[in-house]
Amino acid sequence: MEEWVGGLWHKYITRKANPEFDDARVNFDQVSKSVSMVFRALGGDVVKRVEAATGREYLTRKSFLQKISGDNQLVSLAWQDEESLRLPESLAVFNEKALNYDLYIWLAVLAAHHSGSFRHWAKDNQALVVAVLEKFPALHNRYRRLAKAFVDMRPSLDQMPAVERTMEQSIRDAILIPGSVNEFPVVNFAPQAVYLWLYPSASSDDVLMADIDEDELSDENEDQDGEKKSAKKAQSSRKKAERVDSDDSRGGMMIFRLESLFSWSEFSKMDRGKDDSDEDEEDYQSTIDDLDKITLTKKQEHQKSGQIKIDLDLPSASEDDIPLGEGIKLPEWNYKTQTLQEDRCLLQPMLPRDATPTKLPVKLQKTARMIQAQFEQLRSVKYWLKAQPQGEELDLNAWLDFHVESKTAATAEKGLFQSYRGNNRDLSCLLLADLSMSTDSHLDNDNRVIDVVQDSLLLFGEALQSVGDNFAMYGFSSVKRSNIRFTMLKNFNEKYNDHVRGRIQAITPGFYTRMGAAIRQATKVISEQKTADKLLLILTDGKPNDIDHYEGRFGIEDTHQAINEAKRLGIKPFCITIDVDAQEYLPYLFGNDGFTQILRPAQLPLRLPQLYHQLTSQ
Known part of the structure; x- marks a missing residue:
């Protein structure tokens, strides 16, 4: 009660x-x-x-x-x-x-x-x-x-x-009356929230580091060259330092000033004296740059402690896909400095392990025959060229015009024949499929995203084989910039056969989506083809991301730059996505007419060949 x-x-x-x-x-x-x-x-x-x-x-x-x-x-x-x-x-x-x-x-x-x-x-x-x-x-x-x-x-x-x-x-x-007030008093409490104004972000503006005695931060016998190097790094990003006691007490009153809105921070007793030696130093520096305040304490309790490192486990060499070569170094765009950093990424071409030659699954055979019949029309389209100087048949309309004109005045003889020509499809297409871990998610009780991707690649291959177009298929995923996996399913020199079908059915969900590097390598591969038209199709279910600061704008800007590089080489990039939030970023990456969004992912296997038909039938 x-x-x-x-x-x-x-x-x-x-x-x-x-x-x-x-x-x-x-x-x-x-x-x-x-x-x-x-x-x-x-x-x-x-x-x-x-x-x-x-x-x-x-x-x-x-x-x-x-x-x-x-x-x-x-x-x-x-x-x-x-x-x-x-x-x-x-x-x-x-x-x-x-x-x-x-x-x-x-x-x-x-x-x-x-x-x-x-x-x-x-x-x-x-x-x-x-x-x-x-x-x-x-x-x-x-x-x-x-x-x-x-x-x-x-x-x-x-x-x-x-x-x-x-x-x-x-x-x-x-x-x-905006602009009428020049002075604001200092008070112990913030005013009631002013919803008509913007507030500072969680990352406040840079402030100068407070003066701290050297003997409190370093050993007196520290090498002077090491101090100079540390000072040089500190010049690039100065931070506020806060000295606190190492107990758990909290107290005191915070004075509120409108020119420096406060943010809440909490001291956590963590020993930063030792870090893993196998990590990238640039990643540590980037983490430091993201901090608004660096908190230090003189009192430290030296105790034995266990280290816990949580990371995404990579498969062992015996279970992983088969690497091809030592890897390929690729650049990456840094939007903050507006520079292309050379040799920043390492891309590893791979073949799916345990891929055996396999026939097309029975569940797809009926759909494949229907799609092949549609694509056969592209191969069989033929047309007459009129008024040619030579050809297989006489052009009666051209001959009649010439005969009438010659009766009235002197007329030069024009082309009087017509020639029967076939449709010449001089193009190459590379399909780049996102194989990140998000493709392991379920669409319904029976199907995952990766299952839909596999079916789409298989039907895509069946369709392009029927029309005779030059094409290749690759997949990609990543774990940081030093491990970008570029899975070869079919290269331009291979025929589409049961070996390729087996590779497609052997693919599994990977890791993250470092899209910029994958697009650069795909651009390099397709640019070597001698065809007049080159189409780069990108199949994805999400935005570019990775765990080493490739989230958000960094990944978007790098991908945008990679797409522009492809366009400058005469390659046409086009994106097919099942991401429900695609409208937030794809117009910037590909342009308003450079992508399509499929709201019902289960339709992707049928829609992918249809989209290719529409893009290339002209």
């Missing part, structure tokens, strides 16, 4: 303490397409993902009801970094859905005109609002409506301490 009453009380007091309007709530999923279109149309970075932001702890003064209810609600705010624009998971700031929807659009407009970094949070937001309203005068009415409604929802000034009242009044003035 006590628990039941307590549960009712908790629901009641939590609902009373919550200042949001649940009936007018608008979720990010409802507006994601609209805000993405607005963000990019008004100049936002086309590569950035637009997604929901996770909640943050936000140190603000609580109301009496919030204290009673024990409310510790995380606040979802709008911010962006180099990778993505994050907007609140949902908005229920206003009591009207239309206003909450307009707020999402307004935040997308602001983000499209802001780099993501702040010198003074409130002043920079004011300047940003002023700049946006000057550039888009039509937004004045929308902003005034949002600003007035937002200020009306703010807590009463009468119940605040004097200093916080001054801060709150300054924020209200800055919202109602």
Whole structure:
């Protein structure tokens, strides 16, 4: 009985303490397409993902009801970094859905005109609002409506301490009349969340490292050359250092300044004195660059400890696919420096192990015959060339025109014959299939993605064999930049036969999707063909990714650069994907007419040959 009453009380007091309007709530999923279109149309970075932001702890003064209810609600705010624009998971700031929807659009407009970094949070937001309203005068009415409604929802000034009242009044003035406030007081608590403004990202701007005595950080007998090398690395990215005691206590009060919004950090007792020697030093440096603050302690307890290393296990050499050669070094694009880094990746050509010659599965034979009949039409299409100087038959229309003209005036003899010509398909196609671990996922109770990919490759081979086109098929996956697996299923010099069918049926899900390197190697292979037209088909179920900082924009930009390199060589790249989020990144990679999205993956085996037919029948 006590628990039941307590549960009712908790629901009641939590609902009373919550200042949001649940009936007018608008979720990010409802507006994601609209805000993405607005963000990019008004100049936002086309590569950035637009997604929901996770909640943050936000140190603000609580109301009496919030204290009673024990409310510790995380606040979802709008911010962006180099990778993505994050907007609140949902908005229920206003009591009207239309206003909450307009707020999402307004935040997308602001983000499209802001780099993501702040010198003074409130002043920079004011300047940003002023700049946006000057550039888009039509937004004045929308902003005034949002600003007035937002200020009306703010807590009463009468119940605040004097200093916080001054801060709150300054924020209200800055919202109602952007650019009118130049000074903001320092207070012990952050103001109530300002949903009309953008917030700093989780990665704050670089700050200078605090001075720390050398004898506290290194041994007095350390080699001076080693110190110089360490100092040289530190120059590229300076960090804030924080010295803490090694106990678990936490305390003190944080002073809030608008020019440097605080972020929460927690000290964790971890010995960083020893790292695995087999890891890439560049990866460590990149991890250090991602840290906002480096925390150090003088007090260390020297205890025996076990090391746990978690990584994706690679198969043993006896169980793995068969490597071909020592590997191929390939470059990779670094979008931050806008340079192509030579010999950064190592690609290993491979053959599927335990692949034995196999016939086409019975379940595909009927579909294969239907597709082959369609493709035979491409081979058998023939046409007459008219008015030729020589040919198999007389062109009666040309002869009649010449006869009539010659009766009236002197007329030079034109071509009087017609020639029967066959359809000459002078093209090569390379199909590059994504074999990453995501292809191990199930589509239904019976089929996985990899099963659908295998069926698609088999039917694709049957179709192109029937028309006689020159083609090759490869698969790819990766584990970091030093292990990019390039699986040969059929090269251009092989015939499509039971050996190739066996390799296709022997493929298994791999690892990650380092797409840029695979496209570069596929480009090199197909560029060696002597045909007039070259088509590079890429079959995938997701975006480029890997575990060594190839996530997000790095992978997207490297793949984009690899595709442009292929286009400059006269190769036509085209992507077929079953990824439901493909519209977020494929238009940037391939262009609006350079890809197709198959929403029902089970249809891929039939759709792939049809797409090839459409792309090459012209």
